[in-house]
Amino acid sequence: MTERRGVIATLAPWLRLLGHRRGRLLAGAALMALALASAIGLLALSGWFITATGLAGIALAAGAAMTLDVYVPGSGIRGFAVTRTVARYVERLYNHDTVLRLLADLRGRMFAVLAGLDAQTLSRRRASDWLNRLTADIDTLDSLFLRLLAPAAVALLAILALAGLLAIWSPAAALAVAGLLGAAWGWLTLGQARLGLAASRQRVDELERLRGRLIEQLQGLAELETYGTLAGQRRRLEAIEERLYADQRRLGRFSALGTAVAGLAVGLGWLSALWLAALAWQAGTLSGPLMVMMPLAVMAMSEALAALPMAFTQFGATLAAAERLNALEDARRDDAAAERLNALEDARRDDAGVSVALLSSGALALAFEEVALRYPGALTPVFDGFSLALAPGERLAVHGVSGSGKSSLAALVTGQLAPDAGRVRLNEAPVGEIAPEALAERVACLTQHTELFDDSLAANLLLAAPEADDARLWAVLETVELADWAEALPRGLDTRVGEGGRRLSGGQARRVALARLLLRAPGLVILDEPFAGLDPALAVRIAERLDGWLAGRSVLYLVHERAEQTALPGVDRWQALSLLPEKDFAPPRGIFQDRAKH
Incomplete structure (x- = not known):
């Protein structure tokens, strides 16, 4: 059994492939960040405006003279609402188009790898296994950007930006929120990935085994019935399904745990921000509307963290798919014909001299x-x-x-x-x-x-x-x-x-x-x-x-x-x-x- 590479080494070839569309990926991440920033701004500004309006009404009722500009914050609220809706729609449309392009790149690359393998290498696995590489494994890798890299990076940037915003009025609240949400981010990414690694890996293997067995049964149905082994084949399929269900239940529990951690961290974060902001308000260093705005801004962070538990719980599946596809790349590098083809392509790119024989015209010996x-x-x-x-x-x-x-x-x-x-x-x-x-x-x-x-x-x-x-x-x-x-x-x-x-x-x-x-x-x-x-x-x-x-x-x-x-x-x-x-x-x-x- 070959030793597994590290996580970075396993994902490195696919990260490099993502780099070929760096511009689209950065634009997609920017749209994610814009939608999240609009959500935070909408909730925070709405809280400030409602509180400021309420205080202004109380003051006027008490006979105090007070003015409040309702047009600027009202326009800001409408602007955040429209921006959030449009940005979310465009982000989904744009990023899914990007993922489809990436899938086409991945499939084209892997089909070229499979076409370059010799018959000895191809014969080591069933046709259903090769088909699984081209379909299920490639589909699993689409989560690398859309569900893993981009949401985690945007969430981390949002935590830092929110902490910086809160630090303007209350450094203590900013530090507490950054600590709580930062710790939650670490668990929801690294912790959830580690927790679900074995189960999600095993789920991918069981799915491949199920597909292979099912194709075998469909192709050999007549023979299985003739020799009276169809019932045994069905029992094997049922055993695989039971293991799949067990893995899915485990992954479901892990995802639920991650969702609870995210909710708890956001709840503790806005409660801490409210408590510290209330202390600052009591000391006269913070206004009432700002005191309300700060916890509401933290509350909006639930949108940034909500997608992380499920995605990173399934990280093992992405890693296993990358490992299997890397094995194909390694097999291709070991294949003599592929090495000659790569040498010839390199020679064309940089005009280097390569010893490659040509065949003359006429009959060949x-x-x-x-x-x-x-x-x-x-x-x-x-x-x-x-x-x-x-x-x-x-x-x-x-x-x-x-x-x-x-x-x-x-x-x-x-x-x-x-x-x-x-x-x-x-x-x-x-x-x-x-x-x-x-x-x-x-x-x-x-x-x-x-x-x-x-x-x-x-x-x-x-x-x-x-x-x-x-x-x-x-x-x-x-x-x-x-x-x-x-x-x-x-x-x-x-x-x-x-x-x-x-x-x-x-x-x-x-x-x-x-x-x-x-x-x-x-x-x-x-x-x-x-x-x-x-x-x-x-x-x-x-x-x-x-x-x-x-x-x-x-x-x-x-x-x-x-x-x-x-x-x-x-x-x-x-x-x-x-x-x-x-x-x-x-x-x-x-x-x-x-x-x-x-």
Whole structure:
């Protein structure tokens, strides 16, 4: 178990990210302060005005001569009331917009981190865990500014400003109020955070466990019922729910304690201010309206402290979310491909020299040299001393049963996996030293999992070549025998294919993915079960058309069984992959399934 960082070190990366929008955050905090100052001014001035008016009425009734300007304080009261309402409304609108922008920054950053992780790292957790990082953990971090930093800072500034205001008329009252409210502020922030740390941490962990279990139950409902284990799964879910309820009850009690402390501190504060102001009034050093104004100003501080108990009681959840997201950042820094990408980006920024290999035009040579690869938690390796050579322009078909490592070969070539030992070379350059952009441009891979997005047919094709015109799109569709079908559609190329290509049959989706590949101009083509799900006669016809596009390119076929020679165009050589002893590793399914399969 890794040692936890300190609180400051854990939150530092996210505080730096907040700093990118420093101007908006300061403006939002200023709006909070303006709304609070207006609330204090409204209550204090109202108390002064009511008292002054009452005393003036008593004096006039007693026959004394007295004047009171009612217009200035009346205007001030209306001004404070309007300012408080407007400032509160604008502050909520502005700060929530800021938080939404921050959430977009956080999600974009974390998605980039997840996309940069290799399949070995991704396979260590379920897809539901990764989804939890992108949603629940990021959402938890939105409290860092809106519920923790800004309200606590504004409340502390309000306490200091109020103490300074009271010191003008009664230093003793100012000192008493500052001591009481300052001590309460310390407890409501540091004390409440410490008190609720364990329970709020555990609540986040239990919520993640509940989501994972629930997704497992929904995905495997048929299997659970078949094997009679559904009742046990439900009992596990109920046990997690009970622990969640227990944590929520504990956090509720802690929050109630904090609310009571805040109320007690404000009550003692205004009572102390009233008592000391009354002594000053009795001594003739303070007027009656000021005596009333001082405790009422303190009473308004309840608005500043009311939001702190709940927010800081949940501080452990924010800290736990930051720790888990930091772990992803650490995993990315340990990932070789991400390090190369960061080095390349740094070089572009400051023109520093970085040793990054590029790939020449034309067919590429591929070589596996004594490669070893083991997935996390597996009893046996996928490869151990594996070697393979593909000459420029050669077409090699590698065949093997499921689990023999065919898709792992593709992941190694495309840089999604790094070998534990040995080297993978393209044109004599190790894959780990090739610029990611060059690797993506010069190596094209058709994986078993067809990735189509809920957009038009044209948009899915244009992912491979954004500059392609309609004529080129129709040409590649003709190659895979989908042109007639697309022309018959009411909207043609603008027809939406549905999420994951659900509006298409399996064979159609496969051919759309193949057509998208034909828009590329790579030097090495990796085709993993290229004709899976297609009618044999159709596969032969497409293979004949595909042969021309593959000419002059190196080709690596990955197939389940050694098919007839006519099924794959122009195969020069076959190589078998032997299945190593059964592994206990099962890659995750879900949003990163295509990168984690082996």
